[in-house]
Amino acid sequence: MNFELNEDRTLLSDTLSRFLSDNYQIEKRHGFVMTDDRFSREMWAQFAELGMIGALFTEEFGGFGGQGADLMVVFEALGRNLVVEPFLPTLLAGSALARAGGQENLIEQVIAGEEMIALAHGEPAGRYELSHVETSATKEGDAYTISGNKAVVLGGASATHLVVSARTSGEVDAQDGISLFLVEKSDAVNVRDYGTLDGYPAAEIQLNKASATLLGGEGAGFDILEEAFAKATTAVCAEAFGAMEAAKDLTVEYMHTRKQFGVPIGKFQALNHRMADVLIELEQMRSAVINAAGNLDADRITREREVSACKHLCGTIGRQVAEESIQIHGGMGMTWEYPVGHFAKRIIMIDHLFGDTDHHLERYIELGRAA
Amino acid sequence: MDLAYSQEEESFRNEVRSFLDAKLPARIKTKMKLGKRLTKDDMVEWHAILNEQGWLATNWPSEHGGPGWTAVQKHIFDEECWSAGAPRTVPFGLNMLAPVLMKFGSEEQKAHYLPRILDGTDWWCQGYSEPGSGSDLASLRTSAVRDGDHYIVNGQKTWTTLGHFANWIFCLVRTSTEGKPQEGISFLLIDMDTPGIEVRPIILLEGEHEVNEIFFDNVKVPVGNLVGEENKGWTYAKYLLTHERTGTANVGNSNAALDKLKKIAAEQKKGGKPLSEDPFFAARMAKVEMELNALKTTNLRILAQADAGAAAGPESSMLKVKGTIVRLEINDLARRALGPYALPFSSEALEEGYNEEPVGPDYANPIAAKYFNNRKMPIFAGSNEVQRGIISKTKLGF
Numbered sequence A: 001m002n003f004e005l006n007e008d009r010t011l012l013s014d015t016l017s018r019f020l021s022d023n024y025q026i027e028k029r030h031g032f033v034m035t036d037d038r039f040s041r042e043m044w045a046q047f048a049e050l051g052m053i054g055a056l057f058t059e060e061f062g063g064f065g066g067q068g069a070d071l072m073v074v075f076e077a078l079g080r081n082l083v084v085e086p087f088l089p090t091l092l093a094g095s096a097l098a099r100a101g102g103q104e105n106l107i108e109q110v111i112a113g114e115e116m117i118a119l120a121h122g123e124p125a126g127r128y129e130l131s132h133v134e135t136s137a138t139k140e141g142d143a144y145t146i147s148g149n150k151a152v153v154l155g156g157a158s159a160t161h162l163v164v165s166a167r168t169s170g171e172v173d174a175q176d177g178i179s180l181f182l183v184e185k186s187d188a189v190n191v192r193d194y195g196t197l198d199g200y201p202a203a204e205i206q207l208n209k210a211s212a213t214l215l216g217g218e219g220a221g222f223d224i225l226e227e228a229f230a231k232a233t234t235a236v237c238a239e240a241f242g243a244m245e246a247a248k249d250l251t252v253e254y255m256h257t258r259k260q261f262g263v264p265i266g267k268f269q270a271l272n273h274r275m276a277d278v279l280i281e282l283e284q285m286r287s288a289v290i291n292a293a294g295n296l297d298a299d300r301i302t303r304e305r306e307v308s309a310c311k312h313l314c315g316t317i318g319r320q321v322a323e324e325s326i327q328i329h330g331g332m333g334m335t336w337e338y339p340v341g342h343f344a345k346r347i348i349m350i351d352h353l354f355g356d357t358d359h360h361l362e363r364y365i366e367l368g369r370a371a
Numbered sequence B: 001m002d003l004a005y006s007q008e009e010e011s012f013r014n015e016v017r018s019f020l021d022a023k024l025p026a027r028i029k030t031k032m033k034l035g036k037r038l039t040k041d042d043m044v045e046w047h048a049i050l051n052e053q054g055w056l057a058t059n060w061p062s063e064h065g066g067p068g069w070t071a072v073q074k075h076i077f078d079e080e081c082w083s084a085g086a087p088r089t090v091p092f093g094l095n096m097l098a099p100v101l102m103k104f105g106s107e108e109q110k111a112h113y114l115p116r117i118l119d120g121t122d123w124w125c126q127g128y129s130e131p132g133s134g135s136d137l138a139s140l141r142t143s144a145v146r147d148g149d150h151y152i153v154n155g156q157k158t159w160t161t162l163g164h165f166a167n168w169i170f171c172l173v174r175t176s177t178e179g180k181p182q183e184g185i186s187f188l189l190i191d192m193d194t195p196g197i198e199v200r201p202i203i204l205l206e207g208e209h210e211v212n213e214i215f216f217d218n219v220k221v222p223v224g225n226l227v228g229e230e231n232k233g234w235t236y237a238k239y240l241l242t243h244e245r246t247g248t249a250n251v252g253n254s255n256a257a258l259d260k261l262k263k264i265a266a267e268q269k270k271g272g273k274p275l276s277e278d279p280f281f282a283a284r285m286a287k288v289e290m291e292l293n294a295l296k297t298t299n300l301r302i303l304a305q306a307d308a309g310a311a312a313g314p315e316s317s318m319l320k321v322k323g324t325i326v327r328l329e330i331n332d333l334a335r336r337a338l339g340p341y342a343l344p345f346s347s348e349a350l351e352e353g354y355n356e357e358p359v360g361p362d363y364a365n366p367i368a369a370k371y372f373n374n375r376k377m378p379i380f381a382g383s384n385e386v387q388r389g390i391i392s393k394t395k396l397g398f
């Protein structure tokens, strides 16, 4: 066994971290969030130039990464800097496109930063259930049209192309009968965009007989989605880990500099023992991310259990780190101006992406029974 | 021992309910229900309605215009107000300054200030904390130097809740640097219209303007605005804090929040069934309900003793710690209950006039924001760490 990053990944990590610390200060980030797009297109172009979008894809699709370890490295850095550009939607939709096949050109354009993609899968009543699809696809001749409502679509407004899940058969909660389609924006695609509490762009999307191109075969959707979500969930856990590390660093620094009763508050055992616990849990979190990232190519049950274990721990550890970071900062932790609260918001809101703590606990148990 | 409410208590509950039914403005009730931002006017309006009924200053003795209720009556009133969706009364004048004036203020001060708190002429804020003095409050540096009939005040207060709504501030100021830091503190009432005072907003992490920084630059305050004796302010400050903390058990507030959580959990679906039937979520809700029910009894037991004149020192600390933990657990469950719809957030949608179609369920928008906003609870009124320090010092002898 070897837990070291290889040379390429160390380079990837260093390059991205350096770029972000030079170009992505938190005030700038707040500025991006305030724009109409809710992110910076200029930054996105620079990320493309730097090869960071390519790092999400394997070589066969024109990328130069795409493995679990690449995702881990990239997303940890994104989390440390609270990057709002649409890496996560790109990874989700891109993984589905890559796995379904036939869209190599589009992926190339995405890697180059020319086109943008998002996955429109979740629905208003679906909660975190992957197989919940009410949206339906109708076939007329060789062409498909899609109708239905998609909820909290990350990056949905800026995407030029949407990967949409829709039913070609089966009941609302059946794994069978889910198909994936490529949909370009048109009058038949109604987008209501908004920001999330932690500052990321998302949208509600209504499809009214939108014309659509089938990806993969009819009914191939569930397996493709599961793999795409396995990657994206691992990635978002790495992102959360990065944000937790940043929150921890700020807190430790504050404990050394803030004085009350004539001493740095870090001297109080009531605080420093809790921070010691945070440190222990962060080691656990890193290991959980490594376990998930390293098993993305394993058999389905192993992969999915590791992913669920990681996301469950991400929720529980994340809450501990976010809440302790605020609490130990006292009033400062409650302000907009001081960055720790923004990290706390990202960490907690990640619990609401791709299944929360309880969802993944239950799923881990069920997958264990199936093993 | 008798856990049942007496007949009189039940009929008191009915009286409170009919009052709330009749008098709580529907507009305010709706804002509360949807978690909208309250304006100062909303607060003023509700205070005036309560005052007209004689139910504004529930903790005051009847000689000063309080209703003279027992601890159980206060509890019933609090519970009913929260469950009807009434706004919290603003505590700075009513529950912080007033008890101090009653105990330590001059007859003149009582006669002047107390009625003005009731009728809304004065709207108070609390000037304790400073940038360098939070938990270590006694280290405060804002100075008041005697100059004839006045004190000249210089310095900075911070975290001042609703300072932008207030026209008066009660401040802890340093009048002496001799001896222990606690021995040079005085309790001063300052008119915020005095020249030299500047109020600047501090925006909280979820984007709300609730607290402020207040700067004092050679502010002239009449000597008559000193409460009690010079350099004895620390005693009054501590007395005030026990009152402030007793209100932080949050029982009525948590009770209403738990009811709301149950409704959300019954509406939200998981795998086609109500979330409230999901064993994982049901277990989490049950645990917090058990805690809250025990806390209700703890709260009443402690308040019943306080009624009989017992000191509310470390007990108020206990209520504060447990009360905030329970309240925050409910906030946490509420955001979980929403699933992905905890994510969308619009600050504009917190305004009363906003009438665009909500994203997700109509109750969703403020819920995650509230989870973050309420993280203030274990920090203010003396952090929970400081409360544990008080408990271990006074109860355990460490």
Ligand SMILES: Cc1cc2nc3c(=O)[nH]c(=O)nc-3n(C[C@H](O)[C@H](O)[C@H](O)COP(=O)(O)OP(=O)(O)OC[C@H]3O[C@@H](n4cnc5c(N)ncnc54)[C@H](O)[C@@H]3O)c2cc1C
Pocket: A258, A260, A261, A265, A268, A270, A271, A327, A328, A329, A330, A331, A332, A334, B125, B126, B127, B128, B129, B131, B133, B134, B135, B136, B158, B159, B160, B161, B162, B210, B211, B376, B379, B380, B381, B382, B383, B384, B385, B386, B389
């Ligand atoms: C939303 C909000 C509203 C507020 N409203 C008001 C108001 O209206 N008026 C007012 O005067 N103040 C107000 N406060 C201020 C509040 O009382 C202080 O924030 C609080 O006393 C903590 O002080 P601090 O923020 O300076 O944190 P610090 O005192 O710097 O504490 C930082 C951390 O160290 C811990 N700590 C400090 N000392 C010890 C110790 N001895 N042992 C163990 N741990 C310790 C604290 O618990 C905390 O976790 C408000 C605060 C907030 C967040």
